[in-house]
Amino acid sequence: xxxxxxxxxxxxxxxxxxxxxxxxxxxxxxxxxxxxxxxxxxxxxxxxxxxxxxxxxxxxxxxxxxxxxxxxxxxxxxxxxxxxxxxxxxxxxxxxxxxxxxxxxxxxxxxxxxxxxxxxxxxxxxxxxxxxxxxxxxxxxxxx
Amino acid sequence: xxxxxxxxxxxxxxxxxxxxxxxxxxxxxxxxxxxxxxxxxxxxxxxxxxxxxxxxxxxxxxxxxxxxxxxxxxxxxxxxxxxxxxxxxxxxxxxxxxxxxxxxxxxxxxxxxxxxxxxxxxxxxxxxxxxxxxxxxxxxxxxxxxxxxxxxxxxxxxxxxxxxxxxxxxxxxxxxxxxxxxxxxxxxxxxxxxxxxxxxxxxxxxxxxxxxxxxxxxxxxxxxxxxxxxxxxxxxxxxxxxxxxxxxxxxxxxxxxxxxxxxxxxxxxxxxxxxxxxxxxxxxxxxxxxxxxxxxxxxxxxxxxxxxxxxxxxxxxxxxxxxxxxxxxxxxxxxxxxxxxxxxxxxxxxxxxxxxxxxxxxxxxxxxxxxxxxxxxxxxxxxxxxxxxxxxxxxxxxxxxxxxxxxxxxxxxxxxxxxxx
Numbered sequence: 001x002x003x004x005x006x007x008x009x010x011x012x013x014x015x016x017x018x019x020x021x022x023x024x025x026x027x028x029x030x031x032x033x034x035x036x037x038x039x040x041x042x043x044x045x046x047x048x049x050x051x052x053x054x055x056x057x058x059x060x061x062x063x064x065x066x067x068x069x070x071x072x073x074x075x076x077x078x079x080x081x082x083x084x085x086x087x088x089x090x091x092x093x094x095x096x097x098x099x100x101x102x103x104x105x106x107x108x109x110x111x112x113x114x115x116x117x118x119x120x121x122x123x124x125x126x127x128x129x130x131x132x133x134x135x136x137x138x139x140x141x142x143x144x
Numbered sequence: 145x146x147x148x149x150x151x152x153x154x155x156x157x158x159x160x161x162x163x164x165x166x167x168x169x170x171x172x173x174x175x176x177x178x179x180x181x182x183x184x185x186x187x188x189x190x191x192x193x194x195x196x197x198x199x200x201x202x203x204x205x206x207x208x209x210x211x212x213x214x215x216x217x218x219x220x221x222x223x224x225x226x227x228x229x230x231x232x233x234x235x236x237x238x239x240x241x242x243x244x245x246x247x248x249x250x251x252x253x254x255x256x257x258x259x260x261x262x263x264x265x266x267x268x269x270x271x272x273x274x275x276x277x278x279x280x281x282x283x284x285x286x287x288x289x290x291x292x293x294x295x296x297x298x299x300x301x302x303x304x305x306x307x308x309x310x311x312x313x314x315x316x317x318x319x320x321x322x323x324x325x326x327x328x329x330x331x332x333x334x335x336x337x338x339x340x341x342x343x344x345x346x347x348x349x350x351x352x353x354x355x356x357x358x359x360x361x362x363x364x365x366x367x368x369x370x371x372x373x374x375x376x377x378x379x380x381x382x383x384x385x386x387x388x389x390x391x392x393x394x395x396x397x398x399x400x401x402x403x404x405x406x407x408x409x410x411x412x413x414x415x416x417x418x419x420x421x422x423x424x425x426x427x428x429x430x431x432x433x434x435x436x437x438x439x440x441x442x443x444x445x446x447x448x449x450x451x452x453x454x455x456x457x458x459x460x461x462x463x464x465x466x467x468x469x470x471x472x473x474x475x476x477x478x479x480x481x482x483x484x485x486x487x488x489x490x491x492x493x494x495x496x497x498x499x500x501x502x503x504x505x506x507x508x509x510x511x512x513x514x515x516x517x518x519x520x521x522x523x524x525x526x527x528x529x530x531x532x533x534x535x536x537x538x539x540x541x542x543x544x545x546x547x548x549x550x551x552x553x554x555x556x557x558x559x560x561x562x563x564x565x
Contacts, residue, residue, distance in 0.1 A: 010290050037427075050427075069308070069431055071300025073292060074376040077277060080290040089292055090301045091425065099425065103291055114308040125291070136291050 010125055010136040014041055016060060025122050026060040027137060029098065033057060038098040063120040064142065065094040072109045082126040088112055092139050106140030117142040149447040151253035154401030156411035157562065159188035160522040165392035165510030166335045167269035173207060174223050176393040177265050181224050184395045189408035192397065194224060198257035200231040201248045203241025203264035204514040209279040210268050237551030238463065240264060241394065242517030242558040248398045249414060258403060263395030266512035276389050296386055298553050300378035303466040305431040310481040314380045318368045319487045320465040321384045321507065327494055328504030330535030335390055335510030340364040347373060385465040390510035394519040412528050415563040416450065418443025422554040436557035437474040437548065444559040452476030454544055455561060457499040457527060457537055459520035461550035462506050471548055472500060475559065499537050502527060520547035521560060528564045
């Protein structure tokens with residue numbers, strides 16, 4: 001094993017880091033205290049992109065939700081995406097009332113269905129040229 | 145509630161043209177626009193002196209990316225010999241030239257200009273499919289590409305949501321594809337002027353010639369169900385559910401209503417137009433409609449004093465087959481959740497009560513994104529003037545037609561109603 005190999009998030013700030021603050025990784029969204037709008041990913045600009053208020057708070061989003069819709073992609077997409085094909089993507093509805101675009105994992109792609117209970121996991125997307133693992137949040141069927 | 149919109153003065157279309165759409169190795173944006181411009185000039189019944197054109201509005205999404213060249217307004221005004229008249233580029237992703245059309249209308253309705261050239265151009269095929277997809281992804285959220293979000297993927301998820309809500313299935317998408325391909329061979333400008341049956345027979349012949357066993361496809365749907373010829377792109381979107389990569393150009397001549405008769409005895413008039421903008425899918429109530437289309441339609445119908453029943457035929461933005469089904473509902477032609485049934489019953493065919501995409505649509509005519517909006521209006525104009533040849537709608541009282549253009553995943557939508565008086 002290469003001991004300099006690291007986990008690198010596909011984008012910073014999408015989820016909380018369990019090694020830094022304990023507990024489980026959770027998606028981080030923004031909640032506008034002025035208009036009530038929810039966002040994921042969090043609004044890095046610190047600005048509500050609906051009402052322009054700067055009164056935003058970070059919120060930890062539920063890790064469990066239901067599949068609102070999905071698709072299985074069979075053709076390799078453009079240069080950015082380096083993980084395996086086919087893969088499933090879609091939208092998960094969280095109890096907070098926000099819809100999150102996500103990759104799916106942990107099950108036979110044929111078994112996915114609308115309304116399925118799913119939970120969030122952090123998982124490898126692909127490796128970069130130095131052998132670091134690029135990781136992303138994904139949702140998988142709830143097993144229990 | 146949309147306000148009732150009106151123009152300061154009326155606007156007429158007195159000329160329209162488009163290039164052939166396709167993937168051209170040896171033709172560039174200028175060459176294509178020149179073809180569209182010649183076609184438009186030839187369509188002006190009483191002739192046009194280009195020196196009379198007051199201004200140009202040009203839709204182009206991303207030749208900056210595709211061709212490493214931006215600033216297409218003056219490049220095109222130079223090409224058509226109208227410098228130093230002003231040239232302005234508009235951008236709204238796949239709805240870029242519908243926005244150019246609107247700017248031309250505003251400029252004339254305000255009284256500032258009398259004669260305006262509006263057009264669109266895009267040159268995409270010099271890039272690989274991957275590069276084009278990357279370029280199109282410029283219209284979406286930045287990190288999504290790495291996580292595998294693509295346009296076919298998003299529309300695949302839209303189709304899944306629609307199927308779940310209304311009980312439609314993949315066979316219903318095939319009906320859209322088969323219908324569009326019925327119209328395409330009748331359109332000499334189309335990129336794929338073939339019926340599905342034509343392609344099935346050609347495939348059989350090519351397999352036979354190479355000594356490969358020929359599958360027994362009993363009809364078009366059997367052909368489309370064969371994953372060897374029609375592979376999945378993003379379920380349930382298959383290859384034949386997706387529009388192609390294209391090069392092309394389109395343009396129109398807009399003039400103030402009071403001078404329209406100087407150009408032709410048969411002007412087509414702008415009756416109503418609307419435009420809407422949309423938020424990301426995270427904020428949509430459902431993936432089964434586009435709020436921006438509904439807003440644009442309400443505005444256009446209000447301005448025209450018309451309803452969906454008055455629009456006799458339309459071009460709609462079928463970037464994917466599922467999109468056509470959703471648009472014909474959003475525009476009020478059919479009830480929510482019943483668009484797929486209308487297509488199945490043949491209502492949207494050329495000889496049906498509400499012909500949709502008589503040009504073959506984006507699927508067959510091609511989709512050079514910046515040129516698409518005005519190419520749709522070109523089709524409406526051509527049909528209204530009875531000049532559509534073999535694909536002319538068999539209705540002697542054709543008076544009102546419309547075009548719907550969509551940018552991105554519904555971020556920009558327009559709806560434009562033209563009429564003959």
